[in-house]
Amino acid sequence: MNDVSCRIDGHVGRITLNRPDVLNALTHEMCLAIEAALDEWRDSVRLVIIEAAGNKAFCAGGDIASLYESAQRGDIAYGRKFWQDEYRLNAKLAEYPVPIVSFLQGFVMGGGVGLGCHTSHRIVCESTKIAMPECGIGLLPDVGGSLLLANAPGFLGRYLGLTGARMGPGDAIFAGFADTFVAYDQWDQLKSALVQTGDIAEIANFASTAPASAMANDLATIDRYFASDTLNKIAANLQDSDTEFAQRAVKGLKRGAPLALSCCMAVLKTLRGTHGLRDALALEFRFTARAVAQGDFPEGVRAAIIDKDNAPNWAHAAISDVTSSEVDAMLSDLGSEALNLETVL
Numbered sequence: 001m002n003d004v005s006c007r008i009d010g011h012v013g014r015i016t017l018n019r020p021d022v023l024n025a026l027t028h029e030m031c032l033a034i035e036a037a038l039d040e041w042r043d044s045v046r047l048v049i050i051e052a053a054g055n056k057a058f059c060a061g062g063d064i065a066s067l068y069e070s071a072q073r074g075d076i077a078y079g080r081k082f083w084q085d086e087y088r089l090n091a092k093l094a095e096y097p098v099p100i101v102s103f104l105q106g107f108v109m110g111g112g113v114g115l116g117c118h119t120s121h122r123i124v125c126e127s128t129k130i131a132m133p134e135c136g137i138g139l140l141p142d143v144g145g146s147l148l149l150a151n152a153p154g155f156l157g158r159y160l161g162l163t164g165a166r167m168g169p170g171d172a173i174f175a176g177f178a179d180t181f182v183a184y185d186q187w188d189q190l191k192s193a194l195v196q197t198g199d200i201a202e203i204a205n206f207a208s209t210a211p212a213s214a215m216a217n218d219l220a221t222i223d224r225y226f227a228s229d230t231l232n233k234i235a236a237n238l239q240d241s242d243t244e245f246a247q248r249a250v251k252g253l254k255r256g257a258p259l260a261l262s263c264c265m266a267v268l269k270t271l272r273g274t275h276g277l278r279d280a281l282a283l284e285f286r287f288t289a290r291a292v293a294q295g296d297f298p299e300g301v302r303a304a305i306i307d308k309d310n311a312p313n314w315a316h317a318a319i320s321d322v323t324s325s326e327v328d329a330m331l332s333d334l335g336s337e338a339l340n341l342e343t344v345l
Contacts, residue, residue, distance in 0.1 A: 003018055003029065003030050004016065004017055004030045004034060005018055006034065006037035008041070008044070010195035010196055010198065011045060011046040011047070011195065012045055012046065012048065012049050012194055012195045012198060013037060013041040013045040013047075013048040013049070014049045014195075015034055015037060015049065015050045016051050016052065017030070017051070017053060017058070018052075018053045019053075020052070020054030020056065020057070023057035023059070023060035023061075023106075023107055024054070024057050024058060024112070025059065025060060025062065025063045025064075025111075026059055026061070026063060026086075026112065027063040028063070028082045028086075031085050032085060035085070035088070035089045038089075042096075042097060045098060046098060046099075046198030046199075047098050047101060047194065047198060048096070048101070049101050049103070049191060049194060049195075050100060050101070050103070050116060051191070052105070054106075055106060055127065056106045056107065057106040058102070058103065058104045058105055058108045058112050058115075058116055059107075059108060059109075059111060059112030059116065060106075060107040060108075060109045060110070060112060061109045061110030061111045061112060062082070062086065062110055062111035064301050065301070065306075066078075067079050067292075067297075067301070068301040068306060071292045071297070071301075072298070076292050076293050079289075079292050080288075083288045083289070084339060086111065086114065087144070087281040087285060087341070089114075089115075090115075090118055091278055091281060091341050093114075093115070093118045094118040094119075096120075099119075099120045101119065101120075101122075101123060101200070101203070102116035102119040102121070102123065103123050103187060103191070104122060104130070104172075104178060105128060105184060106128065106129065107129050108128065108131075109129075109133060110133070110134055110142075110143065110145075111143055113130065113132060113145045114143025114144055114145065115143075117145070117148060118277065121179055121180065121200060121203060122177070122180070123178070123179070123180050123181075123182050123187075123190075124172055124173065124178045124180070124181055124210070125169060125181065125182060125187065126169065126184055128167075128169040129166045129167070129168065130167045130171075130178070131165065131167065132145045132160060132161055132164065133255075134164075134260070135256030135264055136164055137301050137305075138257040138259075138260050138291065138295055138297040138298075138299060138301075139288065139291055139295075139297055139300070140161075140260050140263050140264040140267060140284065140288075141264060141267075141284075142281075142284040142285075142287070142288055144281055145161075146268060146271055146280050146283070147276070148175070148176055149161045150267075150268045150270075150271035150275075150280075151176060152176055153176075153216075153219060154219050154222060155227050156174075156175055156215060156219060156222055156223075156226075157175070157268055158226040158234070158265070158268055159215075159225075159226050159249065160175065161264050161268060162226075162231070162234070162253055162256065162261055162264060163253055163256075164252050164256070165249075165252055167215065168211060168213070168214070169181050169210050169211055170211040170213035171213045171214065171216070173213070174215060174216045175215065180203055180207045181207065181208055181209065181211075182206045182207055182208065183206075183208055190202060190205075221243075225238055225241070225245075225249065230265075231319055232319060232320055234253075234265075235250075235253060235319050235320075238250045238253065253319075257299075257300055257312065257314045258314055258315075258316035258318060258321060259295060259314070259316055259322050259330065260295065260296060262319065262322040262326075263287055263327050263331060266327050266331060267280075267283055267284065267331070278341050281339060281341065283331065285334070285338070286330070286332065286333070286334055286338075287330050294329070295330065296314050296315055300312050
């Protein structure tokens with residue numbers, strides 16, 4: 001089996017990520033293979049299953065090592081092409097004409113969110129841990145994750161996007177990243193039922209009550225800290241508090257690149273409650289298209305993945321050092337180089 005297996009099984013188009021040793025990190029080639037399968041199956045299957053080998057992760061993110069290597073070669077075009085193709089796949093998954101069921105075990109982060117959290121039916125289990133920690137490598141939450149964050153209850157999305165906090169299965173359902181809890185030991189039976197019948201209603205036969213959401217319980221606290229109009233105010237309010245929640249959030253905030261955090265805040269404010277996925281992807285691409293040449297992305301990957309010293313030398317020492325003009329520059333219109341999704345379906 002290659003890095004991804006795409007085949008028809010009974011009434012179902014079945015996509016299996018098969019890189020468990022690297023937490024099923026999503027490569028450019030995998031994106032293209034998945035898209036090609038979806039295009040081929042549009043009129044020939046009743047539903048699609050997206051799953052992953054191993055029990056540690058559905059997909060812990062995109063293959064950022066390859067993006068770093070291209071950046072080191074001065075190849076800006078590779079990253080733009082990767083993100084263009086990945087974002088087109090994200091939109092295609094959301095707009096697909098038959099149901100898509102994603103099975104989200106273990107880590108689901110970054111590119112994994114784009115692959116598994118825009119589908120029509122999103123299944124979680126006991127081990128599910130969903131997060132958008134991109135600010136920690138100098139990016140902002142992308143792959144359409146910004147839209148999910150912007151539309152989460154209250155200001156939960158700001159908390160998740162700015163701190164990279166992980167959601168358990170109950171949290172993911174509460175936040176709008178997932179739909180249904182099915183115990184992991186029932187997954188094989190559910191998949192077999194879907195393959196045999198092609199009937200999405202089978203999910204209800206296996207669903208059970210999700211674990212309680214700690215984030216739902218903490219929402220009033222989250223809103224109190226993260227409702228402020230500016231990132232500087234949010235950071236100051238958290239730092240002035242001695243509560244356990246605030247101190248944990250401060251640690252998460254400090255892991256992020258100040259420019260990425262500032263742009264994340266701006267994007268979430270722009271998207272809140274009023275925009276669709278294509279709008280979110282286009283806005284995200286304004287940032288990611290500039291992330292290699294103008295942002296902190298290469299340094300973030302170096303510190304986290306390459307040298308693993310976890311000591312990035314960000315372009316700004318603090319959030320307060322980032323100017324509004326710098327944020328505007330990262331998120332300004334790309335003109336003829338803007339993301340084009342007109343031919344998704």
